[in-house]
Amino acid sequence: MSEIVMQIDGKEVKASDGMTVLQAARVAGIHIPTVCHHDKLEPFGGCRMCMVEVEVRGRKSYVVSCLYPVAPDLVVHTRSERVDKIRRVILEELLAHAPNSPELVALAAEYGADRDRFDKDPSFCILCGLCVRYCAEVKQKNAVDFIERGAQRAISFIPEIAAKECWDCQECFAICPTSYAQAAYFLTEALAFPGRRKSAMHGA
Amino acid sequence: MDSGKIDEIIDRHRGKSGDLIHVLMEIQHKNHWLPRDVLHQVAAALEIPFSRVLRVATLYKTFSLTPRGRHEVHVCTGISCHLRGAKQLLESVERATGIRPGETDTAARFSLETGSCLGSCSLGPEIIVDGKHHARMTPEKVEDVLKEYQ
Structure with a gap:
């Protein structure tokens, strides 16, 4: 396994080939919020909460870190104004389905998501799988x-x-x-x- | 339902889990719908969980888990056909078949569906019966066309 050096939130992070950005961040002790992720399960990419900003050759894009493979010289930002806004809107949409989910309510407090932004469609299931x-x-x-x-x-x-x-x-x-x-x-x-x-x- | 034909289809794909959609499509075309016990047979023959068969069978609009008619009637309600009187055409088809879109008559002769643009705007207003396009339809011609399909 070859070793890859990349940058997450300004910190040099070593990761091995085949890991995802989320795994590399967790190893380095950097927190990325997730809802549909589970250590025993294959990555799913369903909830989109783990969205991060990656910079490849100077171009920024927004990817779900639980599916995005690590690459040499990748620059990742786990928090930025855009990332926080994306997460806030995702939370507001999920809360329209499950307004009292403890996990979602806690994340909503962190990201300032408004539970009542969208009309309620209380299916209670957020299809995290x-x-x-x-x-x-x-x-x-x-x-x-x-x-x-x-x-x-x-x-x-x-x-x-x-x-x-x-x-x-x-x-x-x-x-x-x-x-x-x-x-x-x-x-x-x-x-x-x-x-x-x-x-x-x-x-x- | 012709269970011999269904058994033959299932037998041909026995053990091939990747053939799920093909099996379901063949059965759907022969039988016009997918009874639950047939789905159980498919799951057993293809050696895949029954839940995955249900997941696929409910995902695609091609598949029906409720009985369907022998003939599938589609009335185009797309913008071009709409401007050429698709509404009156649909009403006429509803009268002739006695069913509304999404329904099947009790003799299982027709199932009726609408579609927003069936892709032949220059021929509109049109209806499609079992894949055959009937162009430049008028409410008056509906009875004659449907007579062909017993």
Whole structure:
């Protein structure tokens, strides 16, 4: 593995080939906010919160650091007026869907995002894909997946698989930034295999 | 539903997970819709999770998870056809088939869809039935054209 020297926020950072800018920053102790990132999962690039400014040969561009590969002599700025503005707008859009998500509310306070900027569309799911990817990559159960397209896109627990696999796992509930995974699961349980919880609790 | 033909399609792609979209398209064209038990068969034969089959089947507009008619009628409502009377044409098609856009009649003869520009502005107003373009349509001609499709 060849070593790459690059600059993040004015600091010399050593990274190895194949790493992403986000990984290089984390190794160097530089914080970049993320929502859809999870150390155990493949990069997804869904939430766009980790957007940073990179300078290649004097040209600035804005990229998601969780997918952008490191390169020699890359100059990265993790905070700038433009970067902060991009993150603020993304947060305002996500908050229109999940206004009370603790992670989003904390980030909103940091970036001065206005929760009420956009009309509320409380889907509660921000399509970060954490539950979908965790179920597929870590648990390899594929019990929850995206369905539909565009504005109708949503996560859905597949009743046939969820009935068999979810009872003893439910690990995606804790990684969901909005608790919607839990809500979606309980709705599926209520519709597709009701009664199991009751009989488990009462031993009936 | 002709389950023999569907089995034949699925058999041809057995074990090839990359063929998912092709399998679904072939079944969609033969059967006009994708029943859930067929999707289960596809998932098992291609050795991919059922959730991924559903994800793809719900993503593309080509695929229908509800029964569709034997004949697919598209009425162009694009700007050129609109100016040439697509609204009256659509109303006439609705009367002739007894269904509105997005619906299928109970005998599963027709499914009706609109499209904002189907790409033949010089032929408008037009309807497309099973891929065949019928140009310069008038509300009066609709019945005659649809008679051909039983």
